[in-house]
Amino acid sequence: MEHQERSAHYEVYEVFIQRDDLSHHVHVGSVVAPSAKLAHQVARENFLRREKAVNIWVVKQEHVHATSYEDQDFFANQMLNKNYREVSGYAENAKKWKTFKQVAITVDDLVNDIKEH
Numbered sequence: 001m002e003h004q005e006r007s008a009h010y011e012v013y014e015v016f017i018q019r020d021d022l023s024h025h026v027h028v029g030s031v032v033a034p035s036a037k038l039a040h041q042v043a044r045e046n047f048l049r050r051e052k053a054v055n056i057w058v059v060k061q062e063h064v065h066a067t068s069y070e071d072q073d074f075f076a077n078q079m080l081n082k083n084y085r086e087v088s089g090y091a092e093n094a095k096k097w098k099t100f101k102q103v104a105i106t107v108d109d110l111v112n113d114i115k116e117h
Contacts, residue, residue, distance in 0.1 A: 011060055013039040015047055018055040025057055036060075 010032050016025040028047045033039035039058040048056070067074050 008034040010034050011062070013043070013058040014061055014064055015039075015043040016057040016059070017043075017047060017053045019051070019053055021054055025055065030061065031058070033058075 011034070013031050013033055013036070015028050015031055017028050018025045031039055031042040031046060033042050036058055040056060043056055043058055
């Protein structure tokens with residue numbers, strides 16, 4: 001009888017951990033395992049030995065699609081001026097609103113103006 005050796009094919013899995021119900025999954029590292037089930041166990045032993053978590057994801061590294069570092073065109077739209085999204089703009093808006101309110105006509109001013117005419 002011919003003896004056939006089974007060699008396990010190990011793959012790299014990326015590990016993502018969710019620390020609590022309100023947090024996002026965060027990439028914490030990689031593990032090497034022959035299956036997703038064993039990757040979960042290895043990830044638990046390596047990354048959750050001392051810390052608590054509520055969920056863990058393992059994803060085959062080949063299924064993670066990343067951008068190329070040379071593909072700068074992909075991020076070109078980030079160069080657009082989007083300072084209106086920054087919190088610092090709110091202070092300027094408050095100043096403009098205060099100036100507007102100082103020169104704006106109130107309802108009382110309108111009523112008094114109508115009564116005079």
